[in-house]
Amino acid sequence: MATVETTPGRHPEFVSYADGEKFGKIADAPIGYGHMKRKEDARFIRGLGDYTDDVRLPGMLHSAILRSPYAHATINSIDTSAALAHPKVAAVIIAKDLETLGLAWMPTISYDTQAVLAGDKVRFHLQEVAFVIATDAYAAQDALQLIEVDFDVLPAIVNCRKALDPDAPLIRDDKVGQTDNLASPMWEAGDKSNCDRVFGEADVVASRTLLDPRSHPCPMETCGMVADMNPDTGQLNIYNANQAPHAHRTVYAQVAGLPEQNIRILCNDIGGGFGNKVPVYPGYVCAIAGSIVAGAPVKWMEDRSENLASTGFARDYLMHAEMCSKGGKITGLRVDTIADHGAFDSTAQATKFPAGFFHIVTGSYDLQAAHCQVKAVYTNKAPGGVAYRCSFRITEAIYCVERMVDALAMEMNVDPVELRMRSFIRSDQFPYETATGWVYDSGDYAKTMKLAMEIADYEGLRAEQQEKLAKGEMMGIGVAFFTEGVGAGPRRHMDILGLAMNDGAELRVHPTGKAVVSLSAQTQGQGHETTFAQIVAEELGISPNEIMVRHGDTDKTPYGLGTYGSRSTPVSGGAVAVVSRKVRDKARQFAALMLETRAEDLAWEKGRWFVRGDPERGASIESIAEYAYSTTNLPEGLEGGLDANAVYDPPNLTYPYGAYISVVDVDPGTGKVHMRRFIAVDDCGVRINPMVVEGQIHGGLVEGIGQALMEVISFDDQGNCLNASFMDYLLPTALECPEHGLELGETVTPCPHHPIGAKGVGESACNGSPPCITNAVVDALYHAKGIKHMDMPCFPARVWAAMNGNAQPVQ
Amino acid sequence: MIVNISINGQMQSHDVEPRLLLVHYIREYAELHGTHWGCDTSNCGICIVLMDDPVSDQPPYPVKSCTMLAAMAEGYEITTVEGMAAPDGTLDPIQMGFHEMHALQCGFCTPGMMSTGRWLIERHPNPTQMTDHEIRDGISGNLCRCTGYDNIVKAIRWAAAYIEEHPESARTARA
Amino acid sequence: MQTPAPCEYSRATSVDDAIAQLDKLGGNARILAGGYSLIPMMKLRLANPGHVIDINPLERELNYIREEGDEVRIGPLTRHVNMLESDLLDRVFPHIFREAEAVLADPVVRNRGSMGGSLCQSDPAEDLSGVIVALKGQAVLRGPGGSERVVEMDEFHLGPYMTCIQPTEMLVEVRIPKRQGFGGAHEKVERRAGDFAIVAASSAVAIEGGKITWAGVACSAVGPTTLHIERAEQALVGQAPSEDLFAECGQMAAADCSPNSDGRGPADYKRHVAGVLTTRALSRAAATAMR
Numbered sequence A: 001m002a003t004v005e006t007t008p009g010r011h012p013e014f015v016s017y018a019d020g021e022k023f024g025k026i027a028d029a030p031i032g033y034g035h036m037k038r039k040e041d042a043r044f045i046r047g048l049g050d051y052t053d054d055v056r057l058p059g060m061l062h063s064a065i066l067r068s069p070y071a072h073a074t075i076n077s078i079d080t081s082a083a084l085a086h087p088k089v090a091a092v093i094i095a096k097d098l099e100t101l102g103l104a105w106m107p108t109i110s111y112d113t114q115a116v117l118a119g120d121k122v123r124f125h126l127q128e129v130a131f132v133i134a135t136d137a138y139a140a141q142d143a144l145q146l147i148e149v150d151f152d153v154l155p156a157i158v159n160c161r162k163a164l165d166p167d168a169p170l171i172r173d174d175k176v177g178q179t180d181n182l183a184s185p186m187w188e189a190g191d192k193s194n195c196d197r198v199f200g201e202a203d204v205v206a207s208r209t210l211l212d213p214r215s216h217p218c219p220m221e222t223c224g225m226v227a228d229m230n231p232d233t234g235q236l237n238i239y240n241a242n243q244a245p246h247a248h249r250t251v252y253a254q255v256a257g258l259p260e261q262n263i264r265i266l267c268n269d270i271g272g273g274f275g276n277k278v279p280v281y282p283g284y285v286c287a288i289a290g291s292i293v294a295g296a297p298v299k300w301m302e303d304r305s306e307n308l309a310s311t312g313f314a315r316d317y318l319m320h321a322e323m324c325s326k327g328g329k330i331t332g333l334r335v336d337t338i339a340d341h342g343a344f345d346s347t348a349q350a351t352k353f354p355a356g357f358f359h360i361v362t363g364s365y366d367l368q369a370a371h372c373q374v375k376a377v378y379t380n381k382a383p384g385g386v387a388y389r390c391s392f393r394i395t396e397a398i399y400c401v402e403r404m405v406d407a408l409a410m411e412m413n414v415d416p417v418e419l420r421m422r423s424f425i426r427s428d429q430f431p432y433e434t435a436t437g438w439v440y441d442s443g444d445y446a447k448t449m450k451l452a453m454e455i456a457d458y459e460g461l462r463a464e465q466q467e468k469l470a471k472g473e474m475m476g477i478g479v480a481f482f483t484e485g486v487g488a489g490p491r492r493h494m495d496i497l498g499l500a501m502n503d504g505a506e507l508r509v510h511p512t513g514k515a516v517v518s519l520s521a522q523t524q525g526q527g528h529e530t531t532f533a534q535i536v537a538e539e540l541g542i543s544p545n546e547i548m549v550r551h552g553d554t555d556k557t558p559y560g561l562g563t564y565g566s567r568s569t570p571v572s573g574g575a576v577a578v579v580s581r582k583v584r585d586k587a588r589q590f591a592a593l594m595l596e597t598r599a600e601d602l603a604w605e606k607g608r609w610f611v612r613g614d615p616e617r618g619a620s621i622e623s624i625a626e627y628a629y630s631t632t633n634l635p636e637g638l639e640g641g642l643d644a645n646a647v648y649d650p651p652n653l654t655y656p657y658g659a660y661i662s663v664v665d666v667d668p669g670t671g672k673v674h675m676r677r678f679i680a681v682d683d684c685g686v687r688i689n690p691m692v693v694e695g696q697i698h699g700g701l702v703e704g705i706g707q708a709l710m711e712v713i714s715f716d717d718q719g720n721c722l723n724a725s726f727m728d729y730l731l732p733t734a735l736e737c738p739e740h741g742l743e744l745g746e747t748v749t750p751c752p753h754h755p756i757g758a759k760g761v762g763e764s765a766c767n768g769s770p771p772c773i774t775n776a777v778v779d780a781l782y783h784a785k786g787i788k789h790m791d792m793p794c795f796p797a798r799v800w801a802a803m804n805g806n807a808q809p810v811q
Numbered sequence B: 001m002i003v004n005i006s007i008n009g010q011m012q013s014h015d016v017e018p019r020l021l022l023v024h025y026i027r028e029y030a031e032l033h034g035t036h037w038g039c040d041t042s043n044c045g046i047c048i049v050l051m052d053d054p055v056s057d058q059p060p061y062p063v064k065s066c067t068m069l070a071a072m073a074e075g076y077e078i079t080t081v082e083g084m085a086a087p088d089g090t091l092d093p094i095q096m097g098f099h100e101m102h103a104l105q106c107g108f109c110t111p112g113m114m115s116t117g118r119w120l121i122e123r124h125p126n127p128t129q130m131t132d133h134e135i136r137d138g139i140s141g142n143l144c145r146c147t148g149y150d151n152i153v154k155a156i157r158w159a160a161a162y163i164e165e166h167p168e169s170a171r172t173a174r175a
Numbered sequence C: 001m002q003t004p005a006p007c008e009y010s011r012a013t014s015v016d017d018a019i020a021q022l023d024k025l026g027g028n029a030r031i032l033a034g035g036y037s038l039i040p041m042m043k044l045r046l047a048n049p050g051h052v053i054d055i056n057p058l059e060r061e062l063n064y065i066r067e068e069g070d071e072v073r074i075g076p077l078t079r080h081v082n083m084l085e086s087d088l089l090d091r092v093f094p095h096i097f098r099e100a101e102a103v104l105a106d107p108v109v110r111n112r113g114s115m116g117g118s119l120c121q122s123d124p125a126e127d128l129s130g131v132i133v134a135l136k137g138q139a140v141l142r143g144p145g146g147s148e149r150v151v152e153m154d155e156f157h158l159g160p161y162m163t164c165i166q167p168t169e170m171l172v173e174v175r176i177p178k179r180q181g182f183g184g185a186h187e188k189v190e191r192r193a194g195d196f197a198i199v200a201a202s203s204a205v206a207i208e209g210g211k212i213t214w215a216g217v218a219c220s221a222v223g224p225t226t227l228h229i230e231r232a233e234q235a236l237v238g239q240a241p242s243e244d245l246f247a248e249c250g251q252m253a254a255a256d257c258s259p260n261s262d263g264r265g266p267a268d269y270k271r272h273v274a275g276v277l278t279t280r281a282l283s284r285a286a287a288t289a290m291r
Helices: A081-085 A095-101 A137-144 A192-200 A245-256 A282-294 A304-310 A394-412 A416-423 A445-456 A458-470 A528-540 A568-595 A621-630 A690-709 A764-785 A796-803 B022-029 B093-100 B110-123 B132-138 B150-165 C015-025 C038-043 C056-062 C080-085 C087-092 C096-102 C107-112 C115-121 C127-134 C230-236 C243-256 C267-289
Strands: A061-067 A073-079 A089-093 A105-107 A113-115 A128-134 A148-153 A182-190 A204-212 A224-229 A236-240 A263-266 A298-301 A317-326 A329-340 A369-377 A474-483 A503-509 A515-519 A547-550 A602-605 A608-611 A614-620 A642-648 A657-666 A673-683 A743-746 B002-007 B010-015 B048-052 B061-064 B077-079 C008-011 C029-032 C051-054 C065-068 C071-074 C138-142 C148-152 C157-159 C170-177 C182-190 C197-208 C211-220
Touching: A061 A137, A061 A282, A061 A304, A073 A128, A081 A089, A089 A137, A089 A282, A095 A282, A105 A245, A128 A137, A128 A282, A182 A192, A192 A317, A192 A329, A192 A369, A204 A394, A224 A282, A236 A245, A236 A282, A245 A263, A245 A282, A282 A298, A317 A394, A329 A394, A329 A416, A394 A416, A394 A474, A394 A764, A416 A445, A416 A474, A445 A458, A445 A474, A445 A657, A445 A673, A445 A743, A458 A474, A458 A657, A458 A764, A474 A764, A503 A568, A503 A621, A515 A528, A515 A568, A528 A547, A528 A568, A568 A602, A568 A608, A568 A614, A568 A621, A568 A642, A614 A621, A621 A642, A657 A764, A673 A690, A673 A764, A690 A743, A690 A764, A690 B150, A764 A796, A796 C267, B002 B022, B010 B022, B048 B110, B061 B110, B061 C107, B093 B110, B093 B150, B110 B132, B110 B150, B132 B150, C015 C029, C015 C051, C015 C056, C015 C170, C029 C038, C065 C087, C071 C087, C080 C096, C080 C107, C080 C115, C087 C096, C096 C127, C096 C182, C096 C197, C115 C127, C115 C170, C127 C182, C127 C197, C127 C211, C182 C267, C197 C267, C211 C230, C211 C243, C211 C267, C230 C243, C243 C267
Parallel strands: A061 A298, A236 A263, A329 A369, A515 A547, A673 A743, B002 B077, C008 C051, C029 C051
Antiparallel strands: A061 A128, A073 A148, A089 A128, A105 A113, A182 A369, A204 A317, A224 A236, A224 A298, A317 A329, A474 A657, A503 A515, A503 A642, A602 A608, A608 A614, A657 A673, B002 B010, B048 B061, B048 B077, C065 C071, C071 C170, C138 C148, C138 C170, C182 C197, C197 C211
16 A cells, blocks of 8 residues: 655755845744744645645545435435446445445534435435445546435425424434434523523613524635555555544544554645534545445545535524623623534534533623523534634624624613723733633733724724715724633543543654654644744744654654644643653753753753853753763663653633724615725734734634625525535635735733643634624614614625615525 | 647646546646645636746736636646746745745645736736735635735735846746 | 536637537537636536537637727627727727626636627626627627628527527627717626626716717616616617716616526615616716716
8 A cells, every 4th residue: 555755744945036045034933933934835835735635546546425406305215226337437335335334324523423325314405325436536426427316305494493393394313212303402501590680680781683604614625535445454544634633533443443553544734624624524434435345545525515515514503692781881691592503413512512612602701690501403404513713612602792792882872892891801800700610811801902993093983984974875893802712621621522632742852953743733724834843942942944843644643632723722832832841851851961960950041951150061952962862871760862742731721812893884775895994903822923823813804704794504495505616605805805904913911821821813813803894784784774783694685684674694 | 539738848648538627637647736626616716727828929827727628728838836936946936925925824725826926917017016906806716715815915016026126037937 | 526527529620610510519519618607517517518619729710809890899709808908998988898897707717718608608697798788789690601690689698598599600709889979887796706796787878969879778687688778778868967867767777677586685685786786887887978
């Protein structure tokens, strides 16, 4: 079997600018934190990335999936004979073939089961029905048209409220004992009776029903896999872009009954993830089964329609919320939510939190009481509920609370910034325990809010809005202040499928003083190869250019749960800092030997240990490394070499936050929203590489523009997915973003419990921007027309309807 | 049918089905994997390559290689991301600009985005004076999910400025 | 990635050769121009021609924009970018072509996508068709043996993805009459840049001596084909331009169009927008005509 050298071994030298002196700046890398251009760029700008569809193995076969044209139907029969007769078809797999392998159903990450291929029934539009393996991808698609399936169509449910009707058709009749469409029991957080008391004493109560509509993470690279089972050795190599390779390996071992040590997952480059590449999908199981059946490597690459219509969607939370105030300040919040999980509950959550971290819904405010309850339902829609650039439903929570603060401000007739400033958790209240039980680490919210107002010229914008209003023009100013909890998480509270949410790191400093650090986190574009090298550099004083970051190969990296929920820096970054300090401590022992002194008499400065009081007497990390591998003078208890391992168990989540302000203009004639400005001030604690941090914020903001203004997965009454291509699932282009650029600012409040004080930033912008933009659109509607609410997405027809008092949520 | 296409200055000749899309000719037959694909409906621009009509005096222009049959590309010169740098490895200014300005994250849209960016500079009478709108409109057929586009706009500007300062770097696929 | 069904490919050596091939293949073949309409349909297997005839080798012959007498003639392989950048078109028909082409798909599509491909796709939401309908262009269709017929745009488009072109015919030219005192404008509302229109309005007037002497008013995406708003055209001719008149025409457009509800919006919204955009387009067209 072929193997591929996967980790970043293909770095061409980066010296080839025409004017190297002026422009070839990689040599200027900081020894530690600071602006540094990315090491991984070298291969990407030359087209040398190595993505799943780039994998070529000898004898590799291709595949395609036949999908259901109906959202809900009984399968009477499947005739694959004509497809099998196609000269290029190697095999066709249907549910009953998988049954013999024990692979017809697979567990989801929320302890439900999901059909790999539908056998008895199809339960959502475009569900997987048959898997065709052929010698080329075109032929596999041709053969799909030769398969005959006899369906009996059943009524479909695509409305989460209707799913709860007593006479609604039972969607999961495959589950023993399931008598209704509830996917999980009601889950709640907060003190209900105290909350009712606070509402009873309130001056003003605002009430809204909010839909955070179904959207899709939609990375530019679709999902796919090459499965390569060696029938002679039983070794299974899996080439697959996924965000949690170690967890996937454990799942495959458990599902397929394969010995875990025989499974090797190779995540090469990943063309974006955003949560979409966390779950295990039916196509993956089919590819593995296909490789077992066909005795050859099998590639499955989904097309864009399959990606949008069948793999992990996001959101789909219907929230009835009330927020109240007393004495001009927010005092209470209660939320009753229905979560639409689709046909199978494969939401991404930590086990003990069936509604994820939704109960962080109290946001950035010092409330007297809060209560939230969530029930989850099955519908005839695709499964998923992945955390799309989101720490387990925090996006929904932030959308809820930030829309509600604006709603309450409208009822109170007070400026929305003013209400936030009055109600913030004060900086002297940290660590702060919220009404639903979270302990926030640190913050100075008012400072961050004020900076955003300053950059935006908030007062000036409000004055401009009044001038525009007088001329019949509609302008809206939106505000959001979010607090996220990220970096799951402490093992005493958090696991997925029983696996504690920790991450490992392994650091080897070679005899020449160069290093390799291996991670369990998995980059999908976040720049790990640069920033994690910078963490080691900061701790050890080795240039980040001389530190290779290895990831994406389960045979060569330590165990850990991967990259999602902004976990990389908070958890994996913690592991890398800790392992670097272990190496530094070991280096101290060697330095003491080299300098013929006691270890406790040595002091550290970046890159060297020296004798306290005699700074000239010291040893550099390079010389220590050489000594560590060569000395024969090893005392009892000190092993040769300079390396270490760590597993980081975070003591708490980290709590990044930010103040966002957006400005929109709405065409009163057509309802079209023009995104004029976006101001984002983020506080994510210590910034390792400000350039990378800002890049993360840029991307998240524009994903928020998409969710707020144009992206939605919707269904017709028959359950057909209406947004299964880029013709109808609209990602923002450069033209939908503020023409002269996004406006960023920063404050830095370090995390007190994190080894380097960082909080994580990957998802912040995607959390704060949807309510910020929606608030801006509603602000425009309110000032011009007195309209107090509309749901996302705010595309022209929907804004016009809202303008005319007909705001409706999408289905 | 035999389809002959010049890609990055090398004549390729492969026996393919007439329905084969150019993107698959490039990826599967010429084995140049730097050109990616991202949708089924010609919307995303991930698969963009530069195409030069040898009989035209226009500079090479971007085309969506998923929306051409390979057979249609006979007679044209195709430049993919692998052909952007000089044979000695010297990067094209657009490649430098994307690195300098952090205009890529996952790297998946980057080859197509750089191709379009290179063309915008090449065709503009005064590239350093391109407006924000001109650049944004120019890349509106290229979707990127990671960067939010701001740094891509800056990278295209960076490359335009570099070319002005270093005219010798302004090679085109035809040169 | 979705891929086309099996299909044969050939190149045309001349227009007559292309038509002879169509004739020989008997309805199973399609002309392939820029490809940006037909190939996506083939990938989705919504179009499954057994054979495509590539006319791109005829670029020199079929890519042109020229004035001939009192007409402007456009070749079928004229790329969208050529129309966008054509000084001739913008001189004879100020603004309207440029505005429509600037919002048609995206620049990369416009590099290859052709006038003929766009018109023959007969998508009622397509921008260029809106302009050519508003300007009352004519399509020249050639059949076997060199026979030609000239049809009005209203007869050319029969419905979504349906034209009057016979399987053995090819669109070989579009002819647009020139007008004295011309002004035109194209207004579009879309969900996102590059998307097909929710509604678009193409309007043009000729104004001489302070009176409207000719008017062309068309709306896209509000009917089975691009619609002429004939009542508005009649109401305009002979009148002095005024905002009230244009608002009245907008109301006619809203009343006379026949939109469907779909993912881009409900019918009542589209009706409303057809009115708003028609009024805006007429107002700007008149301002241009009176410059």
